[in-house]
Amino acid sequence: MDVQKILSAVACIFVLASCSNNKSSSSVFPENGALDSSACMGQAIENKFIVQWEDGKFTVESAENADAFTKNFIEPQLEKIKFVEFDRQLQVDKTDEVRASGFTDSWGQDKISARSVWAQGVYGQNIKVAVVDAYVDYTHPQLQPRIAINTQEIPNNGIDDDGNGIVDDYYGASFVSVPSSNPTPSAHGSHVAGIIAADPRFGSVEGVAPQAQIIPAQFIANDGGGSLGDAVLALQYSASRGAKVINASWGGAPCVASLRNTFQELQNKGILVVVAAGNDGRDIDVYPEFPASFNIGTQITVAASSMSDFMTSWSNSGFEFVHVAAPGEHILSTVPGNTTAYMDGTSMAAPFVSGAAALIWSARPQATAVQVKTALLKSVDVSPGHEFKVNTRGRINVEKALQVLKQLVP
Numbered sequence: 001m002d003v004q005k006i007l008s009a010v011a012c013i014f015v016l017a018s019c020s021n022n023k024s025s026s027s028v029f030p031e032n033g034a035l036d037s038s039a040c041m042g043q044a045i046e047n048k049f050i051v052q053w054e055d056g057k058f059t060v061e062s063a064e065n066a067d068a069f070t071k072n073f074i075e076p077q078l079e080k081i082k083f084v085e086f087d088r089q090l091q092v093d094k095t096d097e098v099r100a101s102g103f104t105d106s107w108g109q110d111k112i113s114a115r116s117v118w119a120q121g122v123y124g125q126n127i128k129v130a131v132v133d134a135y136v137d138y139t140h141p142q143l144q145p146r147i148a149i150n151t152q153e154i155p156n157n158g159i160d161d162d163g164n165g166i167v168d169d170y171y172g173a174s175f176v177s178v179p180s181s182n183p184t185p186s187a188h189g190s191h192v193a194g195i196i197a198a199d200p201r202f203g204s205v206e207g208v209a210p211q212a213q214i215i216p217a218q219f220i221a222n223d224g225g226g227s228l229g230d231a232v233l234a235l236q237y238s239a240s241r242g243a244k245v246i247n248a249s250w251g252g253a254p255c256v257a258s259l260r261n262t263f264q265e266l267q268n269k270g271i272l273v274v275v276a277a278g279n280d281g282r283d284i285d286v287y288p289e290f291p292a293s294f295n296i297g298t299q300i301t302v303a304a305s306s307m308s309d310f311m312t313s314w315s316n317s318g319f320e321f322v323h324v325a326a327p328g329e330h331i332l333s334t335v336p337g338n339t340t341a342y343m344d345g346t347s348m349a350a351p352f353v354s355g356a357a358a359l360i361w362s363a364r365p366q367a368t369a370v371q372v373k374t375a376l377l378k379s380v381d382v383s384p385g386h387e388f389k390v391n392t393r394g395r396i397n398v399e400k401a402l403q404v405l406k407q408l409v410p
């Protein structure tokens, strides 16, 4: 399985290299050409195609099959098309709800020293953080005041009032194209959103950046499934809504040229992208996992630390591709139905870093994404005997990160 993943990654690099030559339908859509890229196919959706245009934008298109798509869509517009690949199925890691004793509900916030940043009047104000994930319950009392409302849109009138291509995206948008038969919303997106910005005036969860604004951009269905194309559209939407930080608590994409190109576009726009390292207990330098292993300049990949400040047994790691650790065990946050729950996972650790980024960015709004990343990475706590198998060896400390950012951006 893992060997296959490496082969798949190698094959993908080969495919990408072949894209840089003279343009033809088989160079922009190599999977449809003579090149045997079966290792890349994964769970390809053979009648859906992710198209990257020369202006950098992405769309997801449907056609009967690849041949029909090449003939009727790609060839007539070849000048304008940069890259095409099959859409693919993704499955989000399931996180278990846990109960444990001997910890406080805000142990993670305390461990990263968030409280002393709040005491300086720094709350993440005016920083937008996109939650590209499952459904976010915008009616939850701790989340509702923190949603970045699209004021150009009139809700529930069936009209795309602001002309951005999405009807009624007042509280955010859903890009789920393969709905699940499960009517109960997954708790994952709401839990992630609460860690970032839950409003402590209205409940027991203390968001790391309690005055940041959340942009819900859903692509994961209630059963945890989603497609790569829908993820690309949700990421692109987040950028268009002015997100400074994008939280991506998911992974497992098999072959991901379109996703990598999307991440490249986000870097070009100066957006910080925070990615969960994954929960398979393995080294993603050796067994790459995407998007965690992209390692683009404005990306932070996050492992999960425990209450005793060690790496959790199930967290992925890697001295090259994983940058920092953050609390990811017994994490209390908001879930649908006006309630809270504890969850474990690197999916919980990533939003600690997204919240920390929003927090320090709000104190220095003129900072670049690279400066915010540098501040977070340079300020980690590394305790003897507690070195993490991550690039910085440490767990984030947002109080120290704020000091570093103030030195970088006086």
Ligand SMILES: [Ca+2]
Residues within 6 Å of the ligand: 153, 160, 161, 162, 163, 164, 165, 166, 167, 168, 169
């Ligand atoms: Ca709209």
Ligand SMILES: [Ca+2]
Residues within 6 Å of the ligand: 153, 154, 155, 156, 157, 158, 159, 160, 161, 167, 168, 169
């Ligand atoms: Ca509307």
